[in-house]
Amino acid sequence: MIGIQFLISSLIWFLIGGLMAAAMRWQLAWPWSDMPILGSWLFEGEGGQISPEYYTMLVTMHGSVMVFFVVIPILAGAFGNYLIPLMIGADDMAFPKLNMLSYWFMWPAFVCMMLSFAAPGFGPAAGWTSYPPLAVLEEAAPGSGLAQTLWLGGLTCVGISSMMGSINYITTIVQMRAPGMTFFRLPMTIWAMLITAILQAFALPVLTAAVLMQIADRLLGTCFFIPEGLMVADALPKSGGGQALLWQHLFWFYSHPAVYIMLLPAMGMASDILSSMSRKPLFGYRPMVYSMLSIAGLGFIVWGHHMFVSGMQPLVGAAFMLTTILIALPSGIKTFNWLATLWGGRLQLTTGMLFCLGFIAMFVIGGLSGVLMAVAAVTIFLHDTYYIVAHFHYVLFGGTSLIVIGSIYHWYPKMFGRMMSETLGKFHFFTTFVLINCVFFPMHFLGAQGLPRRYADFTHTDSFVHLQPINEFITYSAFALVGVQVVFILNFFGSMLFGRRAGNNPWRANTLEWVAPSPPPHGNFLAPLEVHRGPYEYSVPGRAQDYWMQTDSELSNG
Amino acid sequence: MMHRFWAILFSLVPILGIGLYVLAAVGKGSFGGFSLSGLWLPENGNPYAVTIDHLFDLVHIICGVVLGITTSVLAYVVWRYADHPGRNNEAAQYVKHNTLLEWIWTAIPAAILIFLGFYQLQVWADNKMNRPTEMVDGHKQAIEPMALVVGKQFGWEVYYPGTDGRLGTSDDQRIENELTVPVGKPVVLRVEAQDVLHSFSIPGLRVKQDVVPGMTQLVWFQVDKPGTYEILCMELCGWGHYKMRARMKAVSTTSEATTGTEQVASPPSLSQEGGEN
Known part of the structure; x- marks a missing residue:
């Protein structure tokens, strides 16, 4: 299935992006020292060191790969594609061919990005944000030649792929719901995917136009x-x-709405896992939906907070500051509702659930540091420091990526018909959770010192030499963090062969995907479905079982 | 009793998270061999930006309280409500919503956020909108820039007005990577870029302004103590971004501000060293 294809290719890019981060950390902890193992092979000309040009390329490509090849495709492409038809009770997506095309349009993007490494000047090096004039003028940076053009080409293909995907998701969710599946009986995952697809469809044309303008600046x-x-x-x-x-x-x-494109589906999936694993209805279903809608709406009018000190008129900055600070509100409401969902439940601490709980903790930290940055006056100091790096890694890695991994543990039985090892899974959670904090928490203190992002070497600067022990600590933790993912890779592939067979509904959950056989055959369901109730009827008083599937036709509290 | 283990792990988030912050803010203690002093904001020499530090601390206190409450609840919930072999067979509560609760946790954060939004507007305006003024002939007048700083790959060029007292004329004096400003009075600088984006930033004074080719901007601050500050570039400007910086000297008499500058082409300054890397 296309969802699985998206999943595997995104996970491979996740690994590549992670290795890039490890290489950056090597340089930051021990500047200009010979990199072990890969160094002599990659940088023969420089005697095994990372050059500053190469470091800037790594910064650029780590960001681009993680955003455009990992987080966006794995949420919408992999989980969107996989879960939407199953959760609404459809036999397939509305446009199967368009769906396939949206996956195969990722490949020209992959090829462009790969080729851009081989282009002169080590690859694109203007940051994932590609600010002109640096990105436009070949004289300005060695990587701003052919490599940058290839990068822009790749981005265009990602955009086309996402656009085809989002049209398909909207149509499928609106048109193909099973009988009885009203909008307010949709699981939160589906609400999130719908809102995300709408965000994509409205925001993406602007990026595509901007990218084409930059290509025109370069070529025409x-x-x-x-x-x-x-x-x-x-x-x-x-x-x-x-x-x-x-x-x-x-x-x-x-790219600001894209932040929510990278977050909302994770919030949706977290809501579903939390409710089913607490054996308790999701607290405040409607406020959850409304808060997502308001995040999406406000998300369109906060982009200026990336530009507080960019030279934009300060009065405009003040207006953006007010909208930005308001967007913290719906995120807070979601967090409180999750906690209320857990309160008084009967928590099943599966690996998937642990990742969700870890997500809440990390998202709270990332969200609160976001409040600090929304205060424009403080951002005068914090802008482009490691405080920002800490913030968005807490949201995107501690937040979204933990949910992605947790969702893999949760829906793996459905995808492959077998259970993943819980022992390995819990070890994976424990190490990942601890190490994420070892890597990113100290960055807050680096940022409080004003340590700038995207510097290849801090030992060079009088003000920051004393922070070098922390940089070394972060690097050791980052290596360990990449290292423990081996456990996950082994668990993922090993369980395909040796995992315990999963029945249709190993977690005793309510939503429709658990009606289908694991893995679902072509057409997903064996018999036509009818939906009788909302997705979160857990522990209904008077029932023998603590779950009540959406398709269950019994009307009495049997 | 695995669930106790996870509850304790989650309880470390508020304990260590807030604990480390408090230690860093008061500047004491060490953790795993690392000193926690010198991890908070660097010393601030700019009276205009004292309010920035105040806001920084205030928002941290508010956020620390919220972090403490939410993550403690998370750890408690795991401790109290996790399913485990020894647990009684009490069922999960069938509770779906509570309108009063929703109102409470919407209204209180909203009030705090809106307060923060308006509370900081004055600080923003003081540092970015209201240029300092001086009294000239009995009426207030915005202070004119004392120098022009131009960012280029990878250094800063500083231009002082020559004898005519005006910038942009042929007698301007140029020096690379060294800026001298007087202590104890407002300094206004004109900042520009010649090639790509840079950012004029002095962490020790809480000053930061991206410089954009094709645009002219002003920054202002005041230095209270004589000393040397680092001017850093804080916007990615190419491979040499990390070593693009200049030195700013704050001196106590105004007459020194422009002495020592000549039509210098390029003194061997900080930005040249290590250029072979």
């Missing part, structure tokens, strides 16, 4: 983002007339 000699009179690397002044800030507005108009 237009000057959308190039101002008058630039003097780069002692070359003659350029003609111009463009505006460098325009790119930032267009880019963040997409």
